[in-house]
Amino acid sequence: MSKGEVVDHLGEGLYRVRQKLAVERIQAELVKVNNRIAELAILVPEKKLALLQAENKVADKVREIDLLIPDLAAGVEGARQKITDIQLAIVRMQSEIRQLELTVADLVAQNLAALKRRNQLESVAEDRAIDAWCADYTLDLSGEVGLVDVDDQGGRAVHIQPGYQDGADYSVTRDGALFPDLAQSGPQIYFNAAILPGVQKWMPRYRLAQITALQGDECSIVLDPAVSSAQSLNINEAQSFQNVPIQYMECNGAAFQVGDRVLVRFFDSGPQVVGFETNPKPCQLFGLAFIPSQIVYEAGVVSRLDFGLPEIPGDPLGTPGGSNPAWHYTNDDGAGYQFEKYQPTNFGGNNWLGPEGLVLSWGRTPSRALNGLRSSRNSAWTGFSVNTTTEVFRGGQKLLDMSDYAPGSINSVGATSTHLHFVVARFDNFIFREIPWDGTTPGNSHTDLLTYARDPDWELVAGWHFSEDGLKAIMTERSAGNPQRLRVVRWSKGAGISHEVIWERSQIGTMTVSFTGTGDPLSSGNYAQGTRTRIDSVPSHSVPIYVDFVGNEEVTLYVRYGEYQSQRVEQVSTGGQPYEREDTEQQGATEFVLSTGEVIATLPPAIQRTESANTAPRDDGRAPASKTQSASRRIFSGANSYFDIRFKAAIVETIELDIDETLSGDPGAIGVVGSGTLPGASQENNRIVYRGFRQGATLFTLATQELNETLSSGSIYVEDIGVPTAEFSNSSPLDGQALPTVSYDNSVLSLGIVASGSIVFATVATFHAAGSANLDTDEWKSFNYSSVHGNVQQELFGGRADMTFFMPGLL
Numbered sequence: 001m002s003k004g005e006v007v008d009h010l011g012e013g014l015y016r017v018r019q020k021l022a023v024e025r026i027q028a029e030l031v032k033v034n035n036r037i038a039e040l041a042i043l044v045p046e047k048k049l050a051l052l053q054a055e056n057k058v059a060d061k062v063r064e065i066d067l068l069i070p071d072l073a074a075g076v077e078g079a080r081q082k083i084t085d086i087q088l089a090i091v092r093m094q095s096e097i098r099q100l101e102l103t104v105a106d107l108v109a110q111n112l113a114a115l116k117r118r119n120q121l122e123s124v125a126e127d128r129a130i131d132a133w134c135a136d137y138t139l140d141l142s143g144e145v146g147l148v149d150v151d152d153q154g155g156r157a158v159h160i161q162p163g164y165q166d167g168a169d170y171s172v173t174r175d176g177a178l179f180p181d182l183a184q185s186g187p188q189i190y191f192n193a194a195i196l197p198g199v200q201k202w203m204p205r206y207r208l209a210q211i212t213a214l215q216g217d218e219c220s221i222v223l224d225p226a227v228s229s230a231q232s233l234n235i236n237e238a239q240s241f242q243n244v245p246i247q248y249m250e251c252n253g254a255a256f257q258v259g260d261r262v263l264v265r266f267f268d269s270g271p272q273v274v275g276f277e278t279n280p281k282p283c284q285l286f287g288l289a290f291i292p293s294q295i296v297y298e299a300g301v302v303s304r305l306d307f308g309l310p311e312i313p314g315d316p317l318g319t320p321g322g323s324n325p326a327w328h329y330t331n332d333d334g335a336g337y338q339f340e341k342y343q344p345t346n347f348g349g350n351n352w353l354g355p356e357g358l359v360l361s362w363g364r365t366p367s368r369a370l371n372g373l374r375s376s377r378n379s380a381w382t383g384f385s386v387n388t389t390t391e392v393f394r395g396g397q398k399l400l401d402m403s404d405y406a407p408g409s410i411n412s413v414g415a416t417s418t419h420l421h422f423v424v425a426r427f428d429n430f431i432f433r434e435i436p437w438d439g440t441t442p443g444n445s446h447t448d449l450l451t452y453a454r455d456p457d458w459e460l461v462a463g464w465h466f467s468e469d470g471l472k473a474i475m476t477e478r479s480a481g482n483p484q485r486l487r488v489v490r491w492s493k494g495a496g497i498s499h500e501v502i503w504e505r506s507q508i509g510t511m512t513v514s515f516t517g518t519g520d521p522l523s524s525g526n527y528a529q530g531t532r533t534r535i536d537s538v539p540s541h542s543v544p545i546y547v548d549f550v551g552n553e554e555v556t557l558y559v560r561y562g563e564y565q566s567q568r569v570e571q572v573s574t575g576g577q578p579y580e581r582e583d584t585e586q587q588g589a590t591e592f593v594l595s596t597g598e599v600i601a602t603l604p605p606a607i608q609r610t611e612s613a614n615t616a617p618r619d620d621g622r623a624p625a626s627k628t629q630s631a632s633r634r635i636f637s638g639a640n641s642y643f644d645i646r647f648k649a650a651i652v653e654t655i656e657l658d659i660d661e662t663l664s665g666d667p668g669a670i671g672v673v674g675s676g677t678l679p680g681a682s683q684e685n686n687r688i689v690y691r692g693f694r695q696g697a698t699l700f701t702l703a704t705q706e707l708n709e710t711l712s713s714g715s716i717y718v719e720d721i722g723v724p725t726a727e728f729s730n731s732s733p734l735d736g737q738a739l740p741t742v743s744y745d746n747s748v749l750s751l752g753i754v755a756s757g758s759i760v761f762a763t764v765a766t767f768h769a770a771g772s773a774n775l776d777t778d779e780w781k782s783f784n785y786s787s788v789h790g791n792v793q794q795e796l797f798g799g800r801a802d803m804t805f806f807m808p809g810l811l
Contacts, residue, residue: 002149015141058097137280288328600695607635635656702764751765762808
């Protein structure tokens with residue numbers, strides 16, 4: 001971790017920065033070294049001069065001795081003593097000279113060392129230029145920023161701290177400083193190297209990882225292998241982590257997908273994904289819109305009541321039946337999302353997402369997967385009308401009306417920088433139509449590029465969807481007959497239409513039936529009784545629902561059915577069909593998974609059932625019997641569901657049943673084959689359940705048509721199983737799951753999910769008339785979810801019940 005200074009933004013979150021080294025200590029030492037060099041510049045000459053002077057004094061004394069030698073030779077009295085005294089003085093002076101020589105040598109060495117140290121210190125750069133990715137999609141960084149060292153050591157990639165809400169600004173407590181070795185003492189260098197691997201492993205800061213699973217704002221990750229630069233020790237305490245929170249700009253997990261390479265920061269509470277390794281992604285932020293509508297039931301008729309102008313003081317909704325009923329939820333001024341109420345209904349339930357936040361919408365059913373030919377709608381809730389719209393909207397304003405150009409209703413819209421592209425439905429044809437525009441205003445003319453005639457052998461699963469660049473479109477169809485197949489129809493400007501079958505139902509399971517005799521065989525080789533066993537097994541498998549564009553890449557949504565296993569063991573007699581039977585049946589959870597690997601929704605286990613039944617023959621042909629059963633089913637119906645691959649969103653309808661029963665007695669005169677009724681206790685719960693999901697996280701669960709029954713009798717069935725007499729075993733193949741028919745019926749009033757970053761609004765509203773399914777009386781239910789409002793009914797609707805976010809859309 002260290003400090004950096006932004007030099008230039010190279011684009012898309014890549015910056016050129018100067019990594020600032022902690023040279024303050026070096027600068028302080030350099031001052032000391034320079035001061036010492038200055039001192040030595042005086043001391044060395046002084047001491048050298050003192051040495052020279054001392055040596056000259058000795059030379060003077062030697063000359064004095066030379067002058068006294070003639071007197072000594074002549075025997076002059078006192079000459080010897082003088083020479084002796086001078087020699088003693090020279091000895092003392094030579095000792096002083098030696099000390100001066102040592103002092104001069106030491107000072108010269110100090111000066112050389114100081115000069116060398118100064119050169120070393122002056123060679124340390126104050127910074128170094130590097131290119132570094134910001135961990136998030138912040139494009140306006142400047143000044144001093146905090147830098148991240150992956151694996152908490154040099155030699156790896158350097159990243160800039162996430163910049164959202166000034167988060168990249170340098171913080172000394174978080175980012176610390178990078179000290180060159182020259183700024184440390186020897187003991188410091190040794191100590192740091194000794195403890196480095198332990199600190200890296202047990203007090204980690206930053207790692208790189210890959211996302212392996214994603215659910216909402218949490219994910220599973222696998223860390224990159226990491227070894228310390230000291231001793232090459234492994235420094236990852238664990239290799240993988242689950243339920244890792246994602247903190248990213250204003251959209252958190254919405255910016256990521258399985259397989260993304262990410263930057264992970266460790267806190268005391270554990271790891272957290274804080275950004276991307278490279279090429280950070282922007283949060284897709286949009287304005288959201290819906291119409292607050294109330295379900296009104298009178299005299300057996302359900303209708304929709306909107307609210308609008310004029311405002312009513314103290315009432316958050318306004319006048320029932322008033323004008324401008326739409327609400328916008330936008331962040332236009334950058335100060336945070338706020339509601340703008342009482343707006344005209346200038347948006348649609350379906351949309352195309354272009355570059356830089358461009359949204360075009362129109363009034364089709366909001367689900368991106370829908371067999372429109374098999375769908376019906378309640379006339380009071382016409383915002384879900386299929387293929388009847390001619391208007392296109394942008395930013396809460398009407399952009400154009402197709403009826404001003406040519407006949408046809410809009411199936412899909414896309415755009416380039418120079419042209420609007422449309423798929424227009426007319427009779428049994430799809431017409432690809434082009435209208436010029438400048439990015440703001442459409443032209444006055446149109447060109448029909450191509451007419452695609454619908455193939456009667458193929459049914460619509462999902463209408464046309466355009467890519468982000470507006471140059472490609474894709475549609476999903478299923479075969480009308482057998483075998484069941486799914487194909488995509490592709491259009492690209494300049495290349496026209498192409499087809500590709502992407503799935504065909506096949507036999508992937510097995511059914512094995514066997515009979516094993518009991519006791520010794522008869523003289524004929526047959527058995528008087530035995531055990532008949534049937535085992536059905538189908539592995540987990542995926543069936544595609546539809547294909548869409550995420551940006552300019554095709555992504556497929558699959559329903560992945562759990563593994564299915566059933567076993568029936570029957571004790572049978574060749575003299576008749578009554579038998580003892582043990583049944584077990586189970587199927588795992590149903591998942592909705594993208595071709596990128598992300599699971600966007602998970603249902604409970606589809607089937608869990610055990611059953612035990614016993615019948616025995618009687619002389620009068622009647623059979624006393626017993627039966628126990630415990631069963632639960634959660635079956636994806638395919639109907640009344642919502643899917644949007646782009647936002648990883650789903651609302652799924654399931655048909656659900658729970659049974660617990662214990663029966664025993666006389667089923668009546670059913671003979672040896674047929675149905676009968678047994679007394680006992682039987683508890684049943686039947687319901688239709690809607691579950692909303694975003695990025696794998698459950699938003700809501702709404703149960704409808706719920707019937708709870710406690711019965712004093714139940715049914716038992718004795719079947720003609722064609723009892724074998726000789727031992728055998730054979731197997732035959734089983735088909736995989738069929739392709740679900742994604743369609744609406746008139747029970748759905750309102751349905752959809754819209755999102756901007758981490759902000760999510762979701763709704764479902766249903767009406768079921770008495771006599772349908774389990775109901776004795778008419779039933780209407782709704783549920784509204786908001787990620788930013790704890791109690792939607794109170795906070796947004798003033799306590800009114802039976803409300804819905806009708807026709808949720810984007811601006």
